[in-house]
Every structure is written in C-alpha cells, then in structure tokens.
Amino acid sequence: MNPFELHIPTRIYFGKEKADDFFEQLPSYGKKAMIVIGGGSVERMGYLDEVQDHLKNVGVDFVLFEGIEANPHAQTINKAAKIGKEESVDFMIALGGGSVMDASKAIAGLIHDDLDDIWPYTVGGPKYRQIKGALPVTCIPTTAATASEVTAHAVISNPEVKGKSPVSYPFMKPSASWLNPAYHTSLPKTTTRDGASDILSHVFENYLLGGNDSDLADRYSEGVMETVLDTLPKLELDPKNEHLRGQLLWASTMALNGMQIAGRKGAPFTLHNLEHALSGQNPELAHGRGLAILYPAYFRWLYKNDRAIDRMALLAKRLFGISKEDQKDSAMAFINNFEGWLKDSQLYERLSDQNIPEEVFGDVADYAIKIYGGGKDELAAAGPLTRKNIIEIFKLTEMQEPVEEVV
Ligand code: NZQ
Ligand code: ZN
Numbered sequence: 001m002n003p004f005e006l007h008i009p010t011r012i013y014f015g016k017e018k019a020d021d022f023f024e025q026l027p028s029y030g031k032k033a034m035i036v037i038g039g040g041s042v043e044r045m046g047y048l049d050e051v052q053d054h055l056k057n058v059g060v061d062f063v064l065f066e067g068i069e070a071n072p073h074a075q076t077i078n079k080a081a082k083i084g085k086e087e088s089v090d091f092m093i094a095l096g097g098g099s100v101m102d103a104s105k106a107i108a109g110l111i112h113d114d115l116d117d118i119w120p121y122t123v124g125g126p127k128y129r130q131i132k133g134a135l136p137v138t139c140i141p142t143t144a145a146t147a148s149e150v151t152a153h154a155v156i157s158n159p160e161v162k163g164k165s166p167v168s169y170p171f172m173k174p175s176a177s178w179l180n181p182a183y184h185t186s187l188p189k190t191t192t193r194d195g196a197s198d199i200l201s202h203v204f205e206n207y208l209l210g211g212n213d214s215d216l217a218d219r220y221s222e223g224v225m226e227t228v229l230d231t232l233p234k235l236e237l238d239p240k241n242e243h244l245r246g247q248l249l250w251a252s253t254m255a256l257n258g259m260q261i262a263g264r265k266g267a268p269f270t271l272h273n274l275e276h277a278l279s280g281q282n283p284e285l286a287h288g289r290g291l292a293i294l295y296p297a298y299f300r301w302l303y304k305n306d307r308a309i310d311r312m313a314l315l316a317k318r319l320f321g322i323s324k325e326d327q328k329d330s331a332m333a334f335i336n337n338f339e340g341w342l343k344d345s346q347l348y349e350r351l352s353d354q355n356i357p358e359e360v361f362g363d364v365a366d367y368a369i370k371i372y373g374g375g376k377d378e379l380a381a382a383g384p385l386t387r388k389n390i391i392e393i394f395k396l397t398e399m400q401e402p403v404e405e406v407v
Pocket of ligand 1: 037038039040041042068069070071072096097098099100102142143144145146147148151152153154155156183184185186187188191194195198256272287288
C-alpha cells in the first residue's frame with residue numbers, strides 16, 4: 001500500500017425522507033443563503049419551491065441566482081459572486097448538477113476573498129492556488145455524474161478563450177449534501193447516460209494507471225463500475241424508478257470521494273485533461289459525453305502501446321468474467337466488451353458528431369498540454385502522451401460510427 005491522507009468532511013443525507021434533517025442543520029452555517037440553480041429545470045419540476053419552503057420552515061433567509069450554464073461560465077460565476085457580496089450571504093445552497101455545484105464553490109471562494117474574477121485562479125492561470133477560503137457550500141445534486149457534492153473541485157469554463165480548467169481546494173469540499181433520488185426522475189436519457197459515463201471515468205482513470213498496490217481500491221472501484229454497468233440499461237427501460245436512480249446517484253458520490261484511489265500510486269487524470277480541453281473547444285459538449293467518445297480510442301491506444309495491459313486484463317476478469325491465457329487477449333476482451341456496452345447505451349460516437357472537427361484536434365491537444373502538462377510539452381498516461389499521440393487518439397475516435405437507437 002502507498003501512504004495516503006483521506007478527509008471526507010461532507011455530511012451526507014441520503015433519501016427524500018432525510019429532507020428535514022438536512023434543512024434543520026442549515027442555520028448552523030448562517031442566516032442567509034444564496035440558492036444557485038441552472039437553466040430552470042429544477043424550477044419547472046417544482047424542486048426549487050420545495051427547497052424554498054424548507055428554508056422558510058427553518059428560518060433561513062435566501063437570495064436566488066438562476067442561470068448557471070452547463071459547463072459553467074466564469075463570467076456568470078463572477079456576476080453571481082457580485083450579487084452574493086451585495087446581499088451579504090453567509091453560505092451557498094447548490095441545487096442542480098455538477099455545473100451548478102462547481103459554480104457555487106467558485107462563488108463561495110470569490111465572496112470569501114472579496115475577488116471579482118475566478119478565471120485567473122484556475123489551473124494554468126496566473127493566480128492558481130491563491131484563493132484563501134470559501135463560504136460553506138451545501139449541495140443538492142440533481143445529476144448522478146460528477147460527485148461534486150463531495151469533492152474539492154470546481155471546473156470552470158471560459159468561452160471567451162475556449163478554455164475549461166478547475167480550481168481545487170480542500171475548503172471547497174461541501175459541508176453537507178442532500179442526495180434525493182426523487183429529484184433525478186426528471187433527468188433526460190442523454191444526461192443520464194452522460195452522467196453514467198462520467199462516474200465510470202472517475203474509477204477507471206486511477207484503476208488503469210495507478211498500479212495494483214491496493215486490493216481494496218480495486219474491489220471498491222469495481223463495485224462502482226459494476227453498479228453503473230448494471231443500472232444504466234435498467235434505467236433506460238424505467239427512467240422514473242427511484243430505486244434505480246438511487247443506485248446511480250450513490251455510485252456517483254462514491255466514485256470520486258478519495259476512497260477509490262486510497263493506497264494506490266498517484267496517477268494522472270489523462271482522460272479528464274483531454275475532455276476538459278475538448279469541452280473548452282465546444283462548450284456545448286457534455287463532460288460525460290466527451291469521455292465516452294474518448295474511451296474506446298484511448299483504451300485501444302494504450303493497448304497498442306503496451307500500457308496498462310495487466311489492469312485492462314484484470315477488468316476483463318472482474319467486470320466481464322473473461323480470462324484468456326494471454327494477458328493481451330484479455331485486455332482486448334475488456335475493450336471490446338466495454339465498447340459493446342457503450343454502443344448499447346448510445347454513448348458511442350465520433351468527435352466530429354459533437355462539432356469538434358479534425359482541423360481543431362491540434363489546437364485542443366496544445367491546450368490540454370499547456371494547462372495540464374505541468375510545464376512539459378506532453379501529458380502523462382503511464383508514460384508520455386505527446387501532441388502527436390493525442391491527435392492520434394482523437395483521430396481514432398473518428399472510426400466510432402454511431403449506432404442507430406432502437407426505440
Ligand atoms: O441547467 P438546467 O436547466 O438545470 O439543466 C441541466 C443541464 O442542462 C440538466 N439537469 C440537471 N439536473 C436535472 C436536469 N434536467 C432535468 N432534471 C434534472 N434533475 O442537465 C444538464 C447538465 O447539467 P450539468 O450540471 O452540466 O451536468 P453534470 O452534472 O454532468 O456536470 C458537468 C460539469 O461538472 C464538471 C464537468 O467538467 C462539467 O463542467 N465536473 C466536475 C467535477 C467535480 N466538481 O469534482 C468532476 C467531474 O469530473 C467534472 O469535470
Ligand atoms: Zn469527470
């Protein structure tokens with residue numbers, strides 16, 4: 001086992017029955033909250049009314065900020081922080097998906113430090129790591145995807161420079177999160193699929209490149225993967241099923257809380273580095289969708305270059321019950337079986353299907369390396385991943401012809 005430090009400070013309330021318990025502890029964070037929401041889905045579904053009623057019952061005053069985009073824009077976050085300062089809010093309530101939760105963390109930092117613009121503080125910016133504190137953040141996640149309800153990260157987009165990059169501080173970890181599967185029954189099929197893809201990435205990344213020093217991290221990660229692989233097809237048939245929604249939601253929260261890597265070696269977050277650069281290029285590209293497009297190409301590239309073969313072979317055995325004599329054959333069986341699952345889940349397509357044409361592949365590779373290369377002219381993926389390699393992976397995605405959906 002490798003040495004590690006783990007702090008999971010978020011108090012988690014799971015289930016609609018836990019509403020009162022969640023709201024009754026909110027006054028301990030202050031008298032006035034800023035509720036942050038996205039483009040209106042939570043309002044249309046009546047979730048916002050419910051939250052506001054609960055807040056009135058526990059005597060917490062609030063101001064509402066509406067309009068956080070999917071892939072939240074730095075400019076909108078800055079506007080919200082200005083209002084939060086004028087309104088002297090004490091803490092945040094994020095009611096929405098990863099974009100809303102991430103925006104709330106960034107707003108909490110800007111208000112706390114009395115700053116105007118979040119963008120210079122993101123990875124690659126001139127003021128990276130210079131935020132000193134944040135207001136308490138509480139979350140009510142309405143997607144099963146990012147685990148932002150327990151993480152220290154906030155991923156920010158800046159369409160003005162085609163950029164997407166995170167801020168990450170221990171003090172941005174949410175103080176409390178209420179996980180209510182009932183709020184997930186309204187999720188469209190595409191968003192559900194994209195979320196499932198994101199959950200998988202959070203356990204795949206370190207599993208493949210972080211070595212085999214922690215048996216528990218392996219079994220834990222496989223548990224998350226199996227839950228997602230089993231649950232998504234069932235949700236396709238029964239999207240309003242709260243039990244299934246709860247399975248996916250809990251898998252999502254557990255996929256990026258630190259448990260999934262504890263005891264393994266540190267490993268690069270290569271797929272995320274690449275995906276963030278892709279979503280920077282096209283701010284309409286959902287994070288989980290970008291990852292899904294990258295998986296088959298990235299796995300095949302690792303295979304071709306003899307990287308992570310033992311780990312892909314282990315996944316063939318643990319996820320699909322396949323054990324071949326030759327480890328490379330097992331690794332390929334994992335890739336083929338997982339690719340089949342992506343096809344069945346309508347998560348199989350090309351970058352060009354998402355308005356990212358071949359002409360910009362070089363620009364995207366350059367951006368990923370500039371932001372995540374740590375000063376080198378390459379990324380890491382169990383060895384160097386050069387600009388040429390990244391373009392090669394992007395080009396491989398163009399072989400992934402989408403499968404017609406059978407309705
Ligand atoms: O804006 P509204 O109207 O709310 O609609 C949203 C949005 O269009 C909709 N939606 C959310 N909950 C819904 C719903 N529609 C119906 N019913 C509901 N219950 O879903 C759309 C997508 O929402 P978004 O928040 O963008 O999706 P997601 O949760 O996947 O978040 C993606 C963002 O999180 C970042 C991603 O990069 C991306 O910017 N990530 C954050 C991480 C973290 N904080 O630790 C880690 C992740 O790896 C990821 O990078
Ligand atoms: Zn992710």
